[in-house]
Amino acid sequence: MSFFRNQFANVVEWQEFRDDMIFYKWSNREIKKGSKLIIRPGQDAIFFNNGKIEGVFRDEGEYDIESQIIPFLSTLKGFRFGFNSGMRVEVLFVNTKEFIEKWGTKNAINIPTLGLPGGMPIRANGTFHFKVNDYVALIDQIAGVREQYVVEDVKIRITSILDQLLMKWISREGKDMFNLQSNSFEISKGIQEDLDMQMIKSGITITGFNVMSFSYPKEIQDMINKNASHGMVGNVDRYQQISLTDGMASGKMSGGGAASDMAGMMMGMNIAGKMLNQMNQQSQDQPASSQNAQSPSQPNAGEQKRPNFCPNCGTKTGEGNFCSNCGHKLV
Structure with a gap:
């Protein structure tokens, strides 16, 4: 009897496991008396029949299906292996990793x-x-x-x-x-x-x-890079510092290399910028100084001063251009 039992026994396991495989279905075979279930790390074994889940087993190890698995199946608890009969059920092995x-x-x-x-x-x-x-x-x-x-x-x-x-x-x-x-x-x-x-x-x-x-x-992408470089050039002092630092680090400052040329160009730009700032400042200050040069208390050229007393009758003059007493023209 043991000869036939070993002959019909089989192993239910994930065959030809691959890391990129999400699930593997052990199906279309009968589970015989004495069969073993092998669950490896990172696997779940799901017994299902006609699309309905009978049981899910998550712990790794080797299990005797007749004594350790069937008693936990939902609708197959009463199943008994006969001499020449097996259990028709599918087993789905699922890779549980992310x-x-x-x-x-x-x-x-x-x-x-x-x-x-x-x-x-x-x-x-x-x-x-x-x-x-x-x-x-x-x-x-x-x-x-x-x-x-x-x-x-x-x-x-x-x-x-x-x-x-x-x-x-x-x-x-x-x-x-x-x-x-x-x-x-x-x-x-x-x-x-x-x-x-x-x-x-x-x-x-x-x-x-x-x-x-x-x-x-x-x-x-070239346009984006160019726009970013223009934004950096806007801070002339910062750009000059970086250019000079790169030139000294590369050892090209003493020759006619690109770093030296860039440093010279930036120094020229810096001087020109300062000159433009000074010219702008002078043009802004010029109107104010011209206004301050002419005092409201000083009469314009060609303008005669009005006398305080009428030269004709001696009456104190007011704001008018003629004497209020005799009518003599004051200005």
């Missing part, structure tokens, strides 16, 4: 931008994290019809809708198209929430999503 995968846009995404009829062509890349969290949904949506599921399958599903989500969250609330990196956290958070709503229906949750960098066409 998967981390890189992503990148295959083609540039044209983001609607004011002044650019065709939109701003932008590329992006980063990482996303996910794991299995709902075994019922996983079996109902995927494992019921597939023998295995790998990371690439999830990546294909995510990248198929990623362009639309990037466009949605980049365009939202008028973000600065030339400085998207400053909004990467908000964009990443929004995309993660939308992706999670899509994938959770299949029993998978998106635990993280990150935009590492945005990239622009070369012409636009």
Whole structure:
């Protein structure tokens, strides 16, 4: 009798395990009397029959199915192995780790931008994290019809809708198209929430999503770099300090190298700027000094002084041009 028992016995385990495999289904075989279940670290074993979960086993180790597994199955507790009969049940092994995968846009995404009829062509890349969290949904949506599921399958599903989500969250609330990196956290958070709503229906949750960098066409990137350099030149003293420091550090100050030429140019710009500031200051001060030079108490050239007493009758004069007593012209 023991000969037949060993002949029919089998081992239920995850065969040909791969790190990028999300689940593996042991199916279409009978579990015989004396069979063993092997659960390795980072695996859960799910017994299900006709799409219904019978039991979930999470602790790693080796188990006798007849004595240690069947008593815990929901509807198969009373099952008894016969001499030549086995138990028809499927076992799904699930990789419980959190998967981390890189992503990148295959083609540039044209983001609607004011002044650019065709939109701003932008590329992006980063990482996303996910794991299995709902075994019922996983079996109902995927494992019921597939023998295995790998990371690439999830990546294909995510990248198929990623362009639309990037466009949605980049365009939202008028973000600065030339400085998207400053909004990467908000964009990443929004995309993660939308992706999670899509994938959770299949029993998978998106635990993280990150935009590492945005990239622009070369012409636009050159324009951004040029604008940044102009902003730096606006602080002449700072730019001169950096140029001189770089020149001394590179040892090119003594020769006719680029650092020396740049330092000379910046020193000339600095002197010219100071001269312009002085000229502007003098032109601003000139009207004030001209006004101060002419005192209100001094009469203009050609203007005669009005006498205090009428030369004709001796009456004290007032503000008028003629004497109030005799009518003599005073001025």
